[in-house]
Amino acid sequence: MPRFAVTTPLYYVNGLPHLGSAYTTIAADAIARYRRLRGDEVLLITGTDEHGQKIQRTAEARNIPAQQHCDEIAAEFDRLWHLLEIRYDRFSRTTSPRHSQIVREFFQRVWDRGDIYLGHQQGWYCVGCETFYDESELLEDHICSIHHKPTEWRDEPNYFFRLSHYQEKLETLYAERPEFIQPDFRRNEVLNFVKQGLKDFSISRAHVTWGIPLPNDPDQTLYVWFDALLGYITALLEADETASLDNALRKWWPINLHLIGKDILRFHAVYWPAMQMSAGIPVSQQVFGHGFLTKDGRKMGKSLGNVLDPYDLVEQYGTDAVRYYFLKEIELGQDGDFSQTRFVDIVNADLAKNLGNLLNRSLSMLQKYCEYTIPELEIAADHPLRAIAEALPEQVAEAYDRYHFKQAGSLVLTLSQASNKFLETEAPWTLYKQGNRAAVERVLYSVLESVRIAAILLSPIVPDLSLRILVQLGYTLDSIDRLDWAMVTWGGLSAKVLKHSPKPVFQQLS
Numbered sequence: 001m002p003r004f005a006v007t008t009p010l011y012y013v014n015g016l017p018h019l020g021s022a023y024t025t026i027a028a029d030a031i032a033r034y035r036r037l038r039g040d041e042v043l044l045i046t047g048t049d050e051h052g053q054k055i056q057r058t059a060e061a062r063n064i065p066a067q068q069h070c071d072e073i074a075a076e077f078d079r080l081w082h083l084l085e086i087r088y089d090r091f092s093r094t095t096s097p098r099h100s101q102i103v104r105e106f107f108q109r110v111w112d113r114g115d116i117y118l119g120h121q122q123g124w125y126c127v128g129c130e131t132f133y134d135e136s137e138l139l140e141d142h143i144c145s146i147h148h149k150p151t152e153w154r155d156e157p158n159y160f161f162r163l164s165h166y167q168e169k170l171e172t173l174y175a176e177r178p179e180f181i182q183p184d185f186r187r188n189e190v191l192n193f194v195k196q197g198l199k200d201f202s203i204s205r206a207h208v209t210w211g212i213p214l215p216n217d218p219d220q221t222l223y224v225w226f227d228a229l230l231g232y233i234t235a236l237l238e239a240d241e242t243a244s245l246d247n248a249l250r251k252w253w254p255i256n257l258h259l260i261g262k263d264i265l266r267f268h269a270v271y272w273p274a275m276q277m278s279a280g281i282p283v284s285q286q287v288f289g290h291g292f293l294t295k296d297g298r299k300m301g302k303s304l305g306n307v308l309d310p311y312d313l314v315e316q317y318g319t320d321a322v323r324y325y326f327l328k329e330i331e332l333g334q335d336g337d338f339s340q341t342r343f344v345d346i347v348n349a350d351l352a353k354n355l356g357n358l359l360n361r362s363l364s365m366l367q368k369y370c371e372y373t374i375p376e377l378e379i380a381a382d383h384p385l386r387a388i389a390e391a392l393p394e395q396v397a398e399a400y401d402r403y404h405f406k407q408a409g410s411l412v413l414t415l416s417q418a419s420n421k422f423l424e425t426e427a428p429w430t431l432y433k434q435g436n437r438a439a440v441e442r443v444l445y446s447v448l449e450s451v452r453i454a455a456i457l458l459s460p461i462v463p464d465l466s467l468r469i470l471v472q473l474g475y476t477l478d479s480i481d482r483l484d485w486a487m488v489t490w491g492g493l494s495a496k497v498l499k500h501s502p503k504p505v506f507q508q509l510s
């Protein structure tokens with residue numbers, strides 16, 4: 001069975017999860033669900049990045065121990081993932097004792113390779129980014145261009161990682177594996193950055209106590225990125241396994257896909273592969289950098305006070321609506337906008353009307369005209385809906401394979417749109433009045449079969465809605481995970497008397 005391991009970033013716990021974190025996680029979950037549907041053995045890894053000064057200060061401001069703060073926020077992430085139907089397999093926390101062991105072993109390997117040395121770090125430090133900047137990278141008065149907050153001058157001994165040694169090796173990696181960084185335009189950004197020449201970067205901090213102490217110098221703690229990226233490895237350990245790199249890397253390494261936002265591309269596409277090379281482990285297969293969400297055309301951020309609360313959004317509109325909008329309306333990779341009006345319009349048009357209403361109307365007719373019985377019949381190969389439905393799986397698979405959810409969703413909608421039209425032109429209510437029961441059955445079967453196929457193809461995006469549709473169609477599925485790709489074959493809707501009375505599967509939003 002092919003294996004597929006996909007990661008979300010490990011989220012900072014300085015605050016509650018926001019819509020940006022939810023966005024990456026929803027997309028990763030949809031990818032994982034699609035791979036499961038294709039029959040892969042899948043590992044979806046998410047988790048939290050819990051060390052560093054930013055988190056230490058947040059806990060201090062709350063007047064509680066840092067670990068307690070991390071535990072509380074990590075639990076909030078977990079709660080949100082359940083609300084959003086995120087079916088993750090591993091939740092990696094960087095404050096777990098097993099993680100420190102993995103980090104120490106990894107550090108030792110890089111140390112033994114001669115890639116770590118003691119140097120001196122001077123520069124402007126943004127606690128929000130946990131990054132040093134050159135003066136030229138900052139706004140006036142040394143303000144961080146991302147957080148719009150003042151940076152702090154630091155001048156301290158730090159250990160450095162010899163990133164400069166990996167310049168050529170990284171360039172070879174990018175040339176030999178063009179799919180390593182996706183989408184292509186982001187790949188170009190990274191290539192341009194690397195071409196300017198890579199500088200060693202400091203991997204320890206002298207004044208941060210909330211972190212993993214350096215094995216060779218406990219006065220310093222490890223830089224959050226040199227710690228957090230390894231959380232992807234720790235996540236691979238089985239529950240009862242001893243924490244060692246060999247154990248962790250045995251089954252799932254190399255990771256197939258790191259899904260991240262564009263702001264952290266450099267860490268994943270430059271630092272991380274160099275660290276892996278240094279530790280002598282194969283490089284992850286792919287890094288995909290998605291775009292940023294804006295609200296009503298403006299960047300979404302705490303400083304602008306226009307962040308959307310994912311809990312509120314789910315509570316108000318439900319999981320399917322939220323997942324659908326962000327995956328179907330925004331091209332993964334591009335920036336995307338959230339506007340309430342557009343959200344409500346799109347979701348109503350596609351899920352409530354186009355798909356939900358189609359099912360509801362057809363089932364009501366089946367109940368009225370055919371004793372609520374799905375007939376046993378063969379639909380001709382040149383039937384217009386069958387022709388679309390048979391061509392669809394391959395096209396949709398190609399879209400999902402490239403993480404083009406927007407395209408996958410649009411393709412599936414062509415089937416429900418065609419079905420709606422078909423219902424109007426064939427008018428089963430007239431056929432019924434004419435006493436043509438056989439024709440009524442053919443029309444309703446072909447529409448219901450189209451809805452069934454559409455539901456399965458959409459299940460990575462809207463798993464709950466798909467499940468509700470399939471249950472209405474007589475499936476006794478306790479979980480959407482029981483689906484498999486073979487079920488999208490035309491003719492899979494089997495003859496039976498339905499049990500659940502027609503009931504809208506998706507409520508109109510207002």
Ligand code: MSP
Binds near residue numbers: 010230
């Ligand atoms: N802790 C690091 C990741 C370490 S991975 C080993 C981190 N955490 S984060 O919580 O700040 O960000 C996590 C993810 O949220 C990133 O992929 C980031 O791109 C995403 N988003 C944060 N704000 C966003 C938007 N406004 N829009 C879309 N995603 C954005 O970075």
